[in-house]
Structure formats: structure tokens, C-alpha cells
Amino acid sequence: MQIKDIQIDENHKETTLHGSYDFPMAVYVNQLDKNVLGFINWHWHEEIQFSMVTKGEVEFLVNQNAYTLKEGQGIFINSACLHMSKPVANSDSTYICINADPKMFTFFPGSAIEQKYVKPFLKSHTYSMIVMKCEMEWQNKVLNKINTIYDLYSQKAYGYELDICLELADMWRLLITNQNKTIREENINKYIDQQRIKTIMSYIHEHYMEKITLQEIAAVVHISKGECCRSFKRVVKCTVFEYILNYRINKSIELLRLTDMTVSQIADLTGFGSTSYYIESFKKKVSCTPKEYRKSIIGK
Incomplete structure (x- = not known):
């Protein structure tokens, strides 16, 4: 199964x-060129995630760090961590993705397993991700299990559910018994950056229909415009306005799919601001015009 367009809320x-509900985990094969934008955009979820590259090279961005696999x-990407993924060279780079609710590891609420071995790991800002390679024995075991x-x-x-559990x-x-050997401790500045970015993204999601200025965004997190740009670029690896453009295009895709509004109305x-700018921006990102995209969806 592949999700071609991840749906996100205002946060x-x-x-x-x-x-x-009764088996809260899923496995996906993400071939990145099948995604609408050609990459998986920034998002987070309560589920923990295990991913393994099966073709090409994929860059994973988690909080403010980039990892080419x-x-x-x-x-491994921990619960509630902002992340995205994109191909490095080959647009059809592919990876297996396992998303599992932490409840899958606790057996029952309030259990000793939950209190001693799950919650402390999930709540720690120190352990946001682990890169896994075949050269390390315990990591190779995890990769084989994926x-x-x-x-x-x-x-x-x-009985597959039992086997998966x-x-x-x-x-x-394997993760929690080897964590101290492989994970670098995040400093407080990285944590502050992450919280700032979540606030900025929330503001963009609430006001994307309006004209947004850098001054307004910086004021939301009480920093200068320069620090706002640097902080956002550190974490998201693109400028604030590149992010706004991608978000607007994603929202326009929803309207193209779900409504009969005209291209001008959607713009x-x-x-x-203008229909011509919308069409030009859409074509650069999606490789077709909005009308062509809508026609391709209707034809399916």
C-alpha cells in the first residue's frame, strides 16, 4: 500500500x-515519485516509525538533522517528531515504512512494560531517531525484522497479528537496550528550534489563505526575522516561503480533487493572489497544470 498524498491537520x-482501532499499525511501500510532490512533506504522528530503503537513496529529515540512507x-523515528523524506538522485527511490502505535508495545495501560520501557523512551527529547546500518549487529537484526x-x-x-506483535x-x-551506545544527546537549542517550527507551521496552516509576511511569522515566536529564517532553514531545510508555497499547492490539490471550483477560485x-502565478507554481511542482491534474484524477 502507498499513500500518495499525506493528509495533515492545522498542527x-x-x-x-x-x-x-483493534490493530493500530500499518506497513507501506513509499515510492517517492508516486507522491504528488515527489517527496513526503513535513508531518508528525503519534505512531513510532521504522523505515528501510529498498531502492535508490533517500534523505530523511528529522527535526533539524538530515540523514542520507x-x-x-x-x-527509527520516535513518536511526535517532525520529519520528511525525499529522493537523493533517483526520483523513484523507495522505502518500506512501518507505523505502529506505541500501544502495540505496552500490552495493557499501566503495565510495568509501559511504565518502565515505553513511556520514558517516548517522552524523552534525547531519543528522536536512530539510523540503522547492516554493519552493527543489533541494527542489522532490526533491519531484518522490518x-x-x-x-x-x-x-x-x-496468526500474522501475533507474529507481528x-x-x-x-x-x-533491541532499541532501548542499545540506545546509550548509538544516540547522541540533543541539546536544548535543538529542542527550542523544534518547538518554534511547530508554532510557525501552525500559524501558516491557519493563515495560508491570506498574505503572510516574514515579520508576522517572526512575531509569532518572538524572534527577529533573520533568526526566524535561520531557525526554519536549520530544521526544515527550505525557506519559510518555499514551505508556504508547498502547503498552498497541497491545499489546492485537495480542492481540485474534492470540489468543482474553478482554477481562479482555488488560486x-x-x-x-493571481491565477497565473498559481498555474505557474503548480506546474513547476507537479509537472502539469491544475486543469490537467484535475482531468487526470477524473479519468481514474
Whole structure:
């Protein structure tokens, strides 16, 4: 299964239901050129995530750090961490992604497992991610388990849920027993940056239909315009206005799919100011005009 356009709320939290209420986990194969924008945009979710590159090279950005992973390498991303992914060279770079609710590891609310081995790890800002490579024995075991879970989830033989739970629990055990050997401690400045970016993104999501100035954005987090630009670029790896443009295009795609509004109406409603600028920006990002995109959706 592949999600071609991640849906997020005003706080940049992903709204996708991963799995079901009674089995809250899901496995995806993300071929990046099949995503609307050619990459997975910034988002966060309560689920923890294990990913492994199966083709090409993928750059994962987690909080303010960037990690380029080759085929066979993987990454763990903790709950509630802002992240995105994009291809490095080949646009069809692909990776397996496992999203699992932390409840999958706790057995039941209030258990000793939850209190001693899950909650402390989830709440710590020190442990946002782990890059995993085959050269390290315990990390290689985790990578092999990602493949195993993918096979179990794809085949769905009788008892696969039990087998997946056992594999996830063992992956979690490997992570928390080896964490002090592999994870660098985040300093307070990185944590402050992350909180600033979440606030800025929330402001953009609330006001994208309007004209937004850098002064307004900087004022929201009580810093100068220069520090605002530097902080945003450190974390998100693009400028504030590149981010706003991507967000507006994503919102316009929703309207193209779900409404019969004209292109001009959509341009106005998503903050582009002019129809010509909207069409030009859309074509640069999506490689077709809004009308062509809508026609391709209707034809499916």
C-alpha cells in the first residue's frame, strides 16, 4: 500500500489512520515519485516509525538533522517528531515504512512494560531517531525484522497479528537496550528550534489563505526575522516561503480533487493572489497544470 498524498491537520499532525482501532499499525511501500510532490512533506504522528530503503537513496529529515540512507539502511523515528523524506538522485527511490502505535508495545495501560520501557523512551527529547546500518549487529537484526514484518503484513496468513506483535516487541527491546551506545544527546537549542517550527507551521496552516509576511511569522515566536529564517532553514531545510508555497499547492490539490471550483477560485482561496502565478507554481511542482491534474484524477 502507498499513500500518495499525506493528509495533515492545522498542527501538521498526520490524520491518516494507520491500521485499525483493534490493530493500530500499518506497513507501506513509499515510492517517492508516486507522491504528488515527489517527496513526503513535513508531518508528525503519534505512531513510532521504522523505515528501510529498498531502492535508490533517500534523505530523511528529522527535526533539524538530515540523514542520507542507501539501499539496505534504515531509520527509527520516535513518536511526535517532525520529519520528511525525499529522493537523493533517483526520483523513484523507495522505502518500506512501518507505523505502529506505541500501544502495540505496552500490552495493557499501566503495565510495568509501559511504565518502565515505553513511556520514558517516548517522552524523552534525547531519543528522536536512530539510523540503522547492516554493519552493527543489533541494527542489522532490526533491519531484518522490518523485512519480516513486511512479509507478514503482505501475506496476512493466520496468526500474522501475533507474529507481528512479537517482532515489534523484539525490535523495541533491541532499541532501548542499545540506545546509550548509538544516540547522541540533543541539546536544548535543538529542542527550542523544534518547538518554534511547530508554532510557525501552525500559524501558516491557519493563515495560508491570506498574505503572510516574514515579520508576522517572526512575531509569532518572538524572534527577529533573520533568526526566524535561520531557525526554519536549520530544521526544515527550505525557506519559510518555499514551505508556504508547498502547503498552498497541497491545499489546492485537495480542492481540485474534492470540489468543482474553478482554477481562479482555488488560486484565490489558497492565497496565491493571481491565477497565473498559481498555474505557474503548480506546474513547476507537479509537472502539469491544475486543469490537467484535475482531468487526470477524473479519468481514474
